[in-house]
Amino acid sequence: MNKKIEQLKLKAASLTRQTHDLGIPVMIVFEGVPASGKTRLSNELLLTFDAKYTQFISTKTPDAEDLRYQFLQKYWNTLPQKGNINIYFRSWYSHFLDYKQNNIKQDYYKNDDKLVNQIKHFEEMLQNDSYELIKFYIEVSEEKRQEHIQQTKDNPLMSWKVQEYEQIIPKDIYLKEMRKFTHSDKQWEVIDYTQREVAFEKMYKHIIERLEQAIQKSNQSKGNKDGAFTKDFSTTKFDVTLDEVSKKEYKELIEPLQKRMREIQFALYERKIPLILTFEGMDAAGKGGNIKRIREKLDPTGYEVNGISAPTDVELAHHYLWRFAKEMPKSGHIEIFDRSWYGRVLVERVEGFANKDEWERAYEEINHFEKMWTDEGAILLKFFLCLDKEEQLKRFKDREQDINKQWKITDEDWRNREKWDLYLEASHDMIEKTDTIHAPWLIVPADHKKTARIEVLKYIIRQCEKVLWGVKDY
């Protein structure tokens, strides 16, 4: 390699030490037909950047287990944490072309729009969160490409590897389809590998430019912490009532509903439909008890409850949706979230953990996030359990009295209670902005625990029956 490139390389490596220290996550994508030079370029970066924070992610055609998860699942799971660098050898673009070319999950993805939108929103979401996304598209003359292929073929130990990917997406189709992205989106840096040194130089120059921009941006101010609350906020949104279920009625109703829930679980499993249940609500509204009634008769091998506490340091070092994305259920499984990604617009807004820009754009991010799973047939239901302020006080006091419940009540609960109005407004806005057709909210009055449990179970069963067997409300 010539001296100029050596200098660029040192410069780039030095900049990645800065992005690492500043906590900027960097994602570098390489796309291009097989034998175009992607391996050489991506490997060059892998060897240049510090192995402690650089990861190489390659995209292969999905196997049976991969297909049980959402289209972008792998990229969610491997998202770089703050300060780390991911190098993608093929990316969600190749993955998309593979889906398209080979009719993968075509029941769900009949037209391209859904997946193209998922990619768009995934990238936007990351870029808004200061992820530096650098996309290279590698071109090469056919003569040079054949030369690369011949080099591999000549080696008896490696010949079997030649062109393995071309069988999955034929070269002409790859070129035609990728052009739609690279020509409509200025974010792509197109590199011609026909002259190797020119290609290396161009790659490094672009990376240096982008990392310098990212460092500059990161040193700018971080936005204000304003929760933008209304003085004397009030709302009628939670003034919902239900006919109270008597103790006797409850006893008659609950077990058949739980048994039906178990049948639903098995039907979802057979039909490979994932079910995502999300619970939010005031403290002591009975989320835990409600979840317990749902799961009581379920087969424990097919569901999980995800109780959300304060994030660990590893979670804090990632995009806020990461820790939820990686817990999303595979096909036919049920995932229950006891609190969820809505923390972004609830506690994080109230406590100022997220700044105004962050929580304000979170509504749309969350809508797109949820749609990624419902696009693939997941049933996603969201419950908001609401409580009268007086009833909460009563429950807090009951908990303090009962030796078996004392652990449930902490100082934090009392502190949150002082911020009742703020949480009320945050909850109101959340439901207004994220009550979508694909992932609707159900507001459940929870002043009467048993009534709330019956209501939630009935609702889940009915929504699943609609999807499973086209059962209608007449």
Add this chain to the structure above:
Amino acid sequence: MNKKIEQLKLKAASLTRQTHDLGIPVMIVFEGVPASGKTRLSNELLLTFDAKYTQFISTKTPDAEDLRYQFLQKYWNTLPQKGNINIYFRSWYSHFLDYKQNNIKQDYYKNDDKLVNQIKHFEEMLQNDSYELIKFYIEVSEEKRQEHIQQTKDNPLMSWKVQEYEQIIPKDIYLKEMRKFTHSDKQWEVIDYTQREVAFEKMYKHIIERLEQAIQKSNQSKGNKDGAFTKDFSTTKFDVTLDEVSKKEYKELIEPLQKRMREIQFALYERKIPLILTFEGMDAAGKGGNIKRIREKLDPTGYEVNGISAPTDVELAHHYLWRFAKEMPKSGHIEIFDRSWYGRVLVERVEGFANKDEWERAYEEINHFEKMWTDEGAILLKFFLCLDKEEQLKRFKDREQDINKQWKITDEDWRNREKWDLYLEASHDMIEKTDTIHAPWLIVPADHKKTARIEVLKYIIRQCEKVLWGVKDY
């Protein structure tokens, strides 16, 4: 459920809140033939303990992807962190019987001993690290069992699930083989499920007893931090020399070796053999540069470098081997560790992060740990790069001078240098106690960087050639 059981249940739940707060990890295993009552008992616990720290792990027959990993990989990956509870619905015992009955990986596991030993050492290791391991073996009368089966069969939505596991391990074989474990190991608590309430009571009583013991033990003193170093320690262990490779020789040798290394990578991939390379050594001995020469021409989709820094809080909350176990390569892949699990007997011994009991038993733990992978055909090579104390000083100073290397030298390096003799003794003892036939150490004199690189590459290639093609040293 009767009142007595309700009381036991509250007691058990309350104890798990204590084990949670004390950071005691709990593992509860359920074994027993299908339809014996395992589901009911394990589900009872799952519903009783707090979902925030309780996880349900079920064992299924391995799919193609699972088989690319070590026998215990799944249990390593899902090991509970401090304060958490895992409930195992079938465990490594069923997994073992599945391997045995269905001749899985029989090239490696011709007789049972290896797997039985793996299980033994896995459990011992966890128990020594204050994991509370509770093992239930569920028995039931055949009449009662048929009743359970009939209940499931009668339901049209669930009938397909009946006895799915019995096809994998026939009931009679399961019973016969499990008896060998349950009858030789007093740690098993055998429960007869024929009378349901008796079974529940017995389960809770045993759990309460065990958790109380664990809590008591946890409140005892934690052992001393003694590194047990010798005054004026000296050793000739590292007085190894090599014929120095000239600049010219290096230039001629390095590229063919790297190309051969790439061929080896492809051959390992085809033969599904994992390769694990572990680097330890004095600071500035050139581990990074050495690793770089190994990987320089490798296909980046088939290897990973794991640079070990201080553990995250999540890693600290797990068994010390956990963060390495989950990075072990799948079949045909290469994993390179830049520092490793040997930190336990090096930095942790020197700095007192591990107490005397912990680092002293670590040698044997590590030997068993490594054997789990070599048992399945992994090639595991360990390199200790040693440096003269004067040469280290020179390199430290060079790094401080060179603007592109300054980031490599930190205050910590200088502090470690002050403890040269302690690290020397710790390194000496480590090699003495962990130089095994299945995972040997190579001591590499690294005063001359280029010579060390050639030596390491040659050694890796030769060891792999031996395994791959029976190449011998004549």
